[in-house]
Amino acid sequence: MNCKICNNDTKVIFHREVLHKYKINYHQCTTCSFIQTDEPFWLDEAYKDPINIDDTGLISRNLMFAKRSSAVLFYLFNSKKKFLDFAGGYGLFTRLMRDYGFNFYWMDPYTQNLFAKGFEFNPSSKQKIEAVTAFECFEHFVQPLNEIENLIKLSDNILFSTKLFTVNTPKPDEWDYYAFSHGQHIAFYSRKTLKFIAKKYGLNLYSNGKSFHLLTRRKTNNTLFNFLLKLSLLGFPELIRFLMGTKIFSDSQLIINKKKQQI
Numbered sequence: 001m002n003c004k005i006c007n008n009d010t011k012v013i014f015h016r017e018v019l020h021k022y023k024i025n026y027h028q029c030t031t032c033s034f035i036q037t038d039e040p041f042w043l044d045e046a047y048k049d050p051i052n053i054d055d056t057g058l059i060s061r062n063l064m065f066a067k068r069s070s071a072v073l074f075y076l077f078n079s080k081k082k083f084l085d086f087a088g089g090y091g092l093f094t095r096l097m098r099d100y101g102f103n104f105y106w107m108d109p110y111t112q113n114l115f116a117k118g119f120e121f122n123p124s125s126k127q128k129i130e131a132v133t134a135f136e137c138f139e140h141f142v143q144p145l146n147e148i149e150n151l152i153k154l155s156d157n158i159l160f161s162t163k164l165f166t167v168n169t170p171k172p173d174e175w176d177y178y179a180f181s182h183g184q185h186i187a188f189y190s191r192k193t194l195k196f197i198a199k200k201y202g203l204n205l206y207s208n209g210k211s212f213h214l215l216t217r218r219k220t221n222n223t224l225f226n227f228l229l230k231l232s233l234l235g236f237p238e239l240i241r242f243l244m245g246t247k248i249f250s251d252s253q254l255i256i257n258k259k260k261q262q263i
Ligand SMILES: [Zn+2]
Pocket: 003, 004, 005, 006, 007, 008, 029, 030, 031, 032, 033, 034
């Protein structure tokens, strides 16, 4: 099996049961260290419910992503422009970002938008997206490079999360991110893998080294990126909400007016 990222050779590092029934090999690239499963034939079964019912961290993760994203997007990008949350799930993150004052839109072909109705992204719109966010998606990608290329078509700036493994490849029982029981995680990255991707597309990579990363055409520095993530825990998002002006009330008015027009 060739590496789906750099096309070089891979070797099988272990096998495990996925969804408690399929014995699957995990392959690691000898060049960029990317880990991929056998071709994932079990995904229809794994995605019966697109959002895992045992994912109890969904809300707190969205709150944290919104804080971190507000700090990074406000400081490093033009915060007045349009933003997009790719694979936005129930729309919680999009709503939270609009609460902070960002003009955020939602898209997700697989999940129903519950919290950001009225702010669906229109792909035929020619308006440029300042940055696209993609949280907890990369590890689900069957064809990562195609997906990343689609993201780059939307924007040169991609703020995303996926847990990295460190220099030592974790053994199957050492890393719960392999998530054998739900079978949705099929692509695993190290910093080396992300660096390869950045180089391939002429982008710069900034990362906290763990789970939060930025691929961007712009030049900044990793110290600043990490400083912004620290600031996001210290009330900076509240200052941003004050400076930008929350969209909580204006969005409500917008939706009421839309409803009136439909009557
Ligand atoms: Zn590779």
